[in-house]
Amino acid sequence: MQSQAHSIHKTEETAEKKNENHNCNNVDNLLASVVTEPISAGDGDKADTENGNSPSKVTKTITALKPLEIEEKKRLLLKNCVETLHSITKSSAREADVDNAPFTHKFRKSVLHVAKAYFGFKEGEVPYSVIKEHRETIARALVEHNIVHLLCDALSEVLVRDDYSTSEGKMIINNWFPMKNIILTLLNYSDCNDQVKKIITEHSQVLSLILKFLSDKLQRYLNSELTEDFEKMCKWFLSIVHNCGALKENLQRLRELNVIQTVLPYLDSQHESHRLTVLAILADLINEEEAELLCADVTLFQFILKSLDKALSTESHKNLGWSAQELTRAVKQLARNDANKEILVHEGCLPILVKLLDIGTEVELHEAEYAFQLRKKIVPLIMQRNYKPDGWLGFVLGSKLYYDFSGKYPFEVSMKKLLKAVLEPAYNDDVDSQPVRTLYLYSH
Known part of the structure; x- marks a missing residue:
């Protein structure tokens, strides 16, 4: 990481320095004016099907649902999902409690159903508030039926057994597909429910195993030696860690798990969306004493501000799958630190934040x-x-x-x-x- 930030600010003229101090206060005021929500997966919601293929990108005309149709669909989606949750609680995840036992067909089918329930409503057929409400409702049901804890158990078990891939790195379908849907379910629903975040963070094993995976795969990840599936796992696990860090009461636990030291090297990722996720994780976790971990590389601040500016320039207000609202939250977290705030001002955040107030x-x-x-x-x-x-x-x-x-x-x-x-x-x-x-x- 380059060491540029401190030298930049030491050469400022006194009058300009005073102006920057004033502008730093403006950053706080502008960020306080923007309503932000918990950040999402980073590169968009994940809707993979169990056979490993993303839904086909066929252009379809989406018809807006009428109010009564919306209410009926909400009722049916919740009813079907609750029935699936009951099925999960009453069945075993594995065929038998022995090594290499595959997941049961019933468990695989149920987990796939829950993963797909997140996408029960499509953008365009209902207002986003309906989509948001539906996802929050399903997330609450997962919590109430203890499904989040069960999925954390299942994911922990498969990570410990390491029976989802061969020694050559080829995925074992019967275990990899359900494992993938467990990961995506935890990822997506932790994005919209604080209790899901809390359960994942407080689970005895799952985050420790996720962080171990990220540590073990780091060098091969940076060298672009991982298969596509393993690279996706790194991306999804980083997103889960970030979602958990969006809840303030989880931060101490994440610090105890050495999340900062584990994810920091991923800032060198070749994938911009992954770097954004890591930067957002660090913005949540780093305290005043650790600010130099980010201040040493001014390009990180340039990167996140550039991403936010690009998002504001698109019709969807998104860039790299991140919404302007999500990126603003990351900037806001960075601005908690005075040294970071000075860099943000120096790199031109004020005009971008003013532009942000005009969207929506x-x-x-x-x-x-x-x-x-x-x-x-x-x-x-x-x-x-x-x-x-x-x-x-x-x-x-x-x-x-x-x-x-x-x-x-x-x-x-x-x-x-x-x-x-x-x-x-x-x-x-x-x-x-x-x-x-x-x-x-x-x-x-």
């Missing part, structure tokens, strides 16, 4: 339209005095009235009116002003 209106529009379709109440709030928004929001709201939390009226008065609006089935006339476009929408 299309998603918000879809969510508002969906609320109207379901006949859900929309309660508009204005949070900033003299705020005059423009664009689509006024058109969507029409004649809806807002509740003023800008400070113009006592908070208690505004809250009383808001609670009345939220709890009653019909809209109230007891509002603070004439119809306006609003800053935030809360759907009830």
